[in-house]
Amino acid sequence: MANLHHKQQLQGLIGPLYVRNLNGKTIVQTRPIHPKQSKGTRASSVDFKYAMTQSQAIRQAFQPLLVLGTHPYTSQRLAGVLHKGFHVPQGVEEHYTLFTADLSHLMGFELHKTCPLEPLVPVAFPFALVADGSLHLAPVAVPPVNAKLLPEENTSCALVLMVASWHPDLGATAQTTVFSFALQRHAPTTIALQTEPYPAGTRLIVAAQLLVWNSHTVLGDKYYGNSKTFNPVQIRFTGVV
Structure with missing residues (x-):
C-alpha cells in the first residue's frame, strides 16, 4: 500500500x-x-539463512559474556564468518550443519570489534580434544596484565574461558561451562583446564573474556570494569568430539 x-x-x-x-x-x-533464482543462488540463500540461525544460537550461548558490552553488529559479523563454513560447494548435495561444517574461520573472531582481546592477551591457547572426549588445555603462561588496565593496586583482572557445547540430539540448545583464572599484576599466570568427557559428535566452541574490576566500584563501571566500550571477548577454539 x-x-x-x-x-x-x-x-x-x-x-x-x-x-x-x-x-x-x-x-x-x-x-x-x-x-527467478539460479540453483546456486537458491543454495547460497539457504546456506546464509542457516548461518544466521546458527549465529543467533552461538551468540545466545555466549550471552553471559556479552551483556556488559555487546557490539551492535556481532550477530551480522558472526553470520558472515559462519556462512563460509556452511557454504556448500557446487556439486555437493549434502547440506552442512553445525556438527559437520568446517568452522575454523571462527578461530580468533572478536565479538567486540572495537575492543579486541588479542592485543591484551597475546598468547596462544593449545586446546585439544583427547581420546576420552574431553577438552584439554595444556598449561600455558599468560603474561602480566598491561599496567594501563590496572591503574591502581586494588584493581583486579581475570581471564574467563566459557566452553559452549551442542549435542547432536539437542540441536541449537547449548550447554556451557565457565572457568575463571585470576591474573597476576607483576608475574605470568599459568592456566590449564580439562573438562568432563563429551558425547561423540558434540560441537565445542570456546570463548575467552578479559574481566577488569575495582574494589570500590561495581563490575560495569565506565572506569574500572567491563562496559559497552571495554569488553574484549574472542573465540579461541572450535571442534567436534
Missing part, C-alpha cells in the same frame, strides 16, 4: 508498481512478483 507523505509525495506499493522519491524526483518501478 502506498502512503501520501506530508509533502504530498506518494511512496510505496500500488499493485505491481513501487513508487519512491529520489533526489526530488518520483520514480515508478515494477517489482518482480516471482523473481
Whole structure:
C-alpha cells in the first residue's frame, strides 16, 4: 500500500508498481512478483539463512559474556564468518550443519570489534580434544596484565574461558561451562583446564573474556570494569568430539 507523505509525495506499493522519491524526483518501478533464482543462488540463500540461525544460537550461548558490552553488529559479523563454513560447494548435495561444517574461520573472531582481546592477551591457547572426549588445555603462561588496565593496586583482572557445547540430539540448545583464572599484576599466570568427557559428535566452541574490576566500584563501571566500550571477548577454539 502506498502512503501520501506530508509533502504530498506518494511512496510505496500500488499493485505491481513501487513508487519512491529520489533526489526530488518520483520514480515508478515494477517489482518482480516471482523473481527467478539460479540453483546456486537458491543454495547460497539457504546456506546464509542457516548461518544466521546458527549465529543467533552461538551468540545466545555466549550471552553471559556479552551483556556488559555487546557490539551492535556481532550477530551480522558472526553470520558472515559462519556462512563460509556452511557454504556448500557446487556439486555437493549434502547440506552442512553445525556438527559437520568446517568452522575454523571462527578461530580468533572478536565479538567486540572495537575492543579486541588479542592485543591484551597475546598468547596462544593449545586446546585439544583427547581420546576420552574431553577438552584439554595444556598449561600455558599468560603474561602480566598491561599496567594501563590496572591503574591502581586494588584493581583486579581475570581471564574467563566459557566452553559452549551442542549435542547432536539437542540441536541449537547449548550447554556451557565457565572457568575463571585470576591474573597476576607483576608475574605470568599459568592456566590449564580439562573438562568432563563429551558425547561423540558434540560441537565445542570456546570463548575467552578479559574481566577488569575495582574494589570500590561495581563490575560495569565506565572506569574500572567491563562496559559497552571495554569488553574484549574472542573465540579461541572450535571442534567436534
